[in-house]
Amino acid sequence: MxxxxxxxxxxxxxxxxxxxxxxxxxxxxxxxxxxxxxxxxxxxxxxxxxxxxxxxxxxEALVFDQDEDRESELIAVVRQRPAGQSILEALRQHVLDTWPLIDGHPQAAEFTNLIDSTPVLRAYADRMWTRYTDSLSTAIADEIGVDHNDLACVALARFVLDIPAVARGRQDRRAAVETVFDILTHGWEPSSKPQTS
Structure with missing residues (x-):
């Protein structure tokens, strides 16, 4: 092509x-x-x-200037993934490829603080994430042939979008991302507690 x-x-x-x-x-x-x-x-x-x-x-749109591109990328990750690659693996690779660059940007902390300290930007970000959830869950639902309001697709989209926030602040953020995707892929099992003598 x-x-x-x-x-x-x-x-x-x-x-x-x-x-x-x-x-x-x-x-x-x-x-x-x-x-x-x-x-x-x-x-x-x-x-x-x-x-x-x-x-x-x-x-508000000036702050989130890459909003539409990011939404389009998420949909493309699901719809244009290589043959044989699962939806979760495609999303895992996308998060691992893109999030460290964003989170590692020299102005990342200032940018996050700007949003967190400005109510109108927090509200805009919430609406943006809701739209991302809807778009991503719709793409997932289309790929597996279920209704757009399928709860599992909506939940999966929301969990994937929240992974960077969950991993932020962890010593090994990449490992944290991998761990959350492993939970989504294989299910959750409690950590074993150390034995006390």
Whole structure:
């Protein structure tokens, strides 16, 4: 399959969009979300406010600028996985390939703090994760031929999406991700307690 090259116009649009998102995040981290307006972001990115709104629906979307790409990636992981690879293995590989890069970003802690300390961003993030859960569970349901509201598919999607948060703060985060996926794959068994003499 031949992939069409991205046109110069599309590259320029993508570069402008990224410049706007980068300027917005820098300002939000420096001044705080509520202290930054769309005009400030437009000036910092050297574009008009109309250009900002051409690329983003509002201030919250500027913080989560890769939202739609991440949602599309999740669906593609399930629908375009290699023949013979299980849904859980495809999702495991996706989390292991992408999450350490995100979590290891130099601004990851500041970004998380920005969201946690800003109620409107927390609410936006919750709505985004709900949408991701719906999209991922629908893709899983389609793959196995069950109704879109199948509880097992919804639960699996939610658990997978929460794995990075569960693993965050663990000494060996990769091992934590693997452990949670092992539980999802094989079921939970209690850890054996050390014997006391």
């Amino acid at each position: 031949t992939v069409s090259p991205v046109s110069r116009r599309d590259r320029k649009k993508a570069a402008t969009r990224q410049a706007i998102a980068d300027a917005a995040l820098r300002l939000f981290l420096e001044r705080g979300y509520d202290q930054v307006g769309i005009r400030d972001i437009a000036d910092a990115a050297d574009v008009s406010t109309a250009t900002v709104f051409k690329h983003f629906s509002g201030k």
